[in-house]
Amino acid sequence: KNEVEQSPQNLTAQEGEFITINCSYSVGISALHWLQQHPGGGIVSLFMLSSGKKKHGRLIATINIQEKHSSLHITASHPRDSAVYICAVPVGTSGSRLTFGEGTQLTVNP
């Protein structure tokens, strides 16, 4: 069983919809990462958070450490938000090594 579980695996939305992607993890962590991968392969880091909530533009990430759960929300979704969203948590003692969820494929239709 993967230490990081994401849901849903696939998500299709209409432009303007509010989107939520969920991530649950089984290990104790100091921080959780949300990443975005566009078609073509490149991956960018969206958020690192260890408590509460972070916001960047239309993206909001929340985390509940006690429940070992995080959510990524996208407000007023746009076709350019179409991508794979990946949740990751640190493993080992260094904090640098990550284990990843399988990703959520988001498609936003115009």
Add this chain to the structure above:
Amino acid sequence: DVKVTQSSRYLVKRTGEKVFLECVQDMDHENMFWYRQDPGLGLRLIYFSYDVKMKEKGDIPEGYSVSREKKERFSLILESASTNQTSMYLCASTHSGEYQPQHFGDGTRLSIL
């Protein structure tokens, strides 16, 4: 901006060949990583390095080796390529410590025929 550069976007090789994938970063990062990404399996760590000439096995090191002779460069080597190594390979780098984002290259889509 941090730049992580992988030597090839697409690569086609034959079974049994020795294959080199190169990764260079320009931000003096201590840590570098090699992942492979397959549908339904997500990103899996092959090897990582936390310093020059230092390496540690990840989750799936079999059939691979790595080299880190200089801080900025981390090479992944397929000693004798096999068809089950057809995959997307991604390199990443980061400073040491917690709360450090990983910076990824654009990936190399490798096909072994």
